[in-house]
Amino acid sequence: MKVRTATAAACGILATALGGAAAHLVASLVSPSASPVLAVGGQVINLTPTPVKEWAVSTFGTADKPILIGSVIIVTLLLAALAGLLRLRSRAAAVAVLVLLTALAGAAAVLRPETGSFAWLPALVAAVVGVATLELLVSRTSLLRPDHAVPGEPTRRGVLALGGAGVGAAALGVGGQTLIHRRAPTTITLPPAVDPLPPLAKGADLGKAGIAPFVTPAKDFYRIDTALLVPKVDPRDWSLTIDGDVPDPFTIDLDELLAMPAVERDITLNCVSNPVGGPYIGNARWLGVLTRELFARAGLEDDSRDPDLQVLSTSTDGMTISTPLTALLDDRDALVAVGMNGEPLAAERGFPARLLTPRLYGFVGATKWLTRMTVTRYDEQSAYWTERGWATDGTVKTQSRIDTPAPLARLDPGRTTIGGVAWAQGRGIKKVEVRVDDGPWQRATLGAEADIDCWRQWFLPWDATDGRHDLTVRATDRTGAVQTTDTANPFPSGATGLHSLAVTVG
Numbered sequence: 001m002k003v004r005t006a007t008a009a010a011c012g013i014l015a016t017a018l019g020g021a022a023a024h025l026v027a028s029l030v031s032p033s034a035s036p037v038l039a040v041g042g043q044v045i046n047l048t049p050t051p052v053k054e055w056a057v058s059t060f061g062t063a064d065k066p067i068l069i070g071s072v073i074i075v076t077l078l079l080a081a082l083a084g085l086l087r088l089r090s091r092a093a094a095v096a097v098l099v100l101l102t103a104l105a106g107a108a109a110v111l112r113p114e115t116g117s118f119a120w121l122p123a124l125v126a127a128v129v130g131v132a133t134l135e136l137l138v139s140r141t142s143l144l145r146p147d148h149a150v151p152g153e154p155t156r157r158g159v160l161a162l163g164g165a166g167v168g169a170a171a172l173g174v175g176g177q178t179l180i181h182r183r184a185p186t187t188i189t190l191p192p193a194v195d196p197l198p199p200l201a202k203g204a205d206l207g208k209a210g211i212a213p214f215v216t217p218a219k220d221f222y223r224i225d226t227a228l229l230v231p232k233v234d235p236r237d238w239s240l241t242i243d244g245d246v247p248d249p250f251t252i253d254l255d256e257l258l259a260m261p262a263v264e265r266d267i268t269l270n271c272v273s274n275p276v277g278g279p280y281i282g283n284a285r286w287l288g289v290l291t292r293e294l295f296a297r298a299g300l301e302d303d304s305r306d307p308d309l310q311v312l313s314t315s316t317d318g319m320t321i322s323t324p325l326t327a328l329l330d331d332r333d334a335l336v337a338v339g340m341n342g343e344p345l346a347a348e349r350g351f352p353a354r355l356l357t358p359r360l361y362g363f364v365g366a367t368k369w370l371t372r373m374t375v376t377r378y379d380e381q382s383a384y385w386t387e388r389g390w391a392t393d394g395t396v397k398t399q400s401r402i403d404t405p406a407p408l409a410r411l412d413p414g415r416t417t418i419g420g421v422a423w424a425q426g427r428g429i430k431k432v433e434v435r436v437d438d439g440p441w442q443r444a445t446l447g448a449e450a451d452i453d454c455w456r457q458w459f460l461p462w463d464a465t466d467g468r469h470d471l472t473v474r475a476t477d478r479t480g481a482v483q484t485t486d487t488a489n490p491f492p493s494g495a496t497g498l499h500s501l502a503v504t505v506g
């Protein structure tokens with residue numbers, strides 16, 4: 001009896017796995033994100049309430065995506081096992097569970113904005129392959145044959161069939177993954193900047209061990225987005241549309257964008273979800289076309305300063321982000337960026353083009369895989385994060401972070417260095433101070449200021465004495481405002497409070 005139950009569950013699981021893998025392969029050809037697990041995962045991300053999302057990001061960091069996919073697979077396989085068990089009693093019930101499961105996946109895929117007109121196909125394949133395989137496995141394992149000595153006892157035929165389904169599922173799944181990753185974008189040749197920036201100010205990078213390098217290499221840059229599958233955009237198919245409330249809407253392809261004057265800017269980008277002392281910040285030299293020029297080409301004059309106007313930007317994966325129109329027209333030099341640190345954008349960074357708005361958190365100004373910018377009013381359309389209660393004005397708050405020593409580090413007594421970074425994009429950093437335990441605030445040495453839109457390194461030599469010590473940092477921006485001690489969570493407009501950590505000396 002036990003063997004029969006286990007065999008039935010195995011039939012359900014392997015039939016579903018084969019169906020899902022076949023669907024994944026078909027999706028890799030028509031629309032990767034319509035693959036059942038990815039489509040369902042995408043909808044789970046969409047529907048997850050903001051506090052749960054916050055919790056997931058703070059608990060799992062960037063492992064949140066593999067964990068989400070793993071959970072979807074586990075729940076699916078539990079339901080698949082249930083279908084197998086039901087098959088012992090009723091074919092209709094088992095088929096109903098599989099059809100329901102694949103119908104959910106199909107609906108999830110069809111409702112995703114980027115999945116295209118064949119979004120339903122992978123789920124249909126999953127249903128047909130899943131049901132047919134279940135019937136085949138049930139017959140091969142003699143699960144229901146009353147004349148069989150021990151119904152469901154693993155026979156050679158049955159084990160072969162189950163094993164075959166497992167191997168088939170693995171092969172189709174790997175095939176699908178290979179095809180998805182083979183759709184890698186062909187790279188592009190970056191235009192030269194019209195007025196290249198001089199090399200970085202000497203001393204912007206103090207070269208001190210343990211402090212985040214002034215320029216963040218692309219591979220170390222934090223990544224935050226809702227995409228389960230990094231969009232692989234073919235640069236030949238890509239276009240950028242400027243429309244909405246503009247006199248002359250237009251669409252250009254990548255060659256036309258690259259033919260416009262390109263400028264270089266050093267910009268520090270950070271995420272509103274970054275906790276105090278957190279890692280979701282980086283600085284790079286970006287190359288791109290001024291958004292101001294793009295809107296001028298659409299006939300929008302420089303004096304459109306109505307605070308009720310937003311630019312709703314859309315990415316190729318359907319994500320929407322809203323940016324105050326003024327921030328894309330004023331002299332902060334927001335860019336449609338195509339290059340980072342001298343290279344084309346990497347796929348996960350938004351290849352071939354992304355928005356970058358200095359002084360605003362990424363969620364209101366850094367749309368990756370950018371394809372459309374629509375001028376509209378905040379009360380007419382709302383963006384993804386806005387619908388989830390996040391602020392529409394995402395101005396970066398003044399913050400500072402201790403990079404070295406590490407939290408809970410054990411240090412030898414004597415001379416050591418406390419160091420890190422501080423940022424107040426748009427205002428600039430005037431002063432950084434460090435406090436040891438309840439001692440006085442001591443002024444740190446600052447790295448050279450590359451630009452008020454960039455972070456600044458800082459350090460303070462410290463004669464560490466035996467015992468446990470708390471180190472705290474605070475920054476003052478160039479308006480004279482001292483970083484607030486009030487603690488706030490990232491939701492809805494960015495974390496505040498002082499970064500503090502404990503070390504043990506001796």
Ligand SMILES: Nc1nc2c(c(=O)[nH]1)N[C@H]1C(S)=C(S)[C@@H](COP(=O)(O)O)O[C@H]1N2
Binds near residue numbers: 226
């Ligand atoms: N298409 C798209 N663009 C996006 C996002 C996204 O989820 N989808 N996330 C935004 C957020 S919240 C941030 S902080 C930045 C992060 O950019 P990065 O991953 O290059 O560091 O991208 C922004 N652009």
Ligand SMILES: [Mo]
Binds near residue numbers: 361
């Ligand atoms: Mo973000």
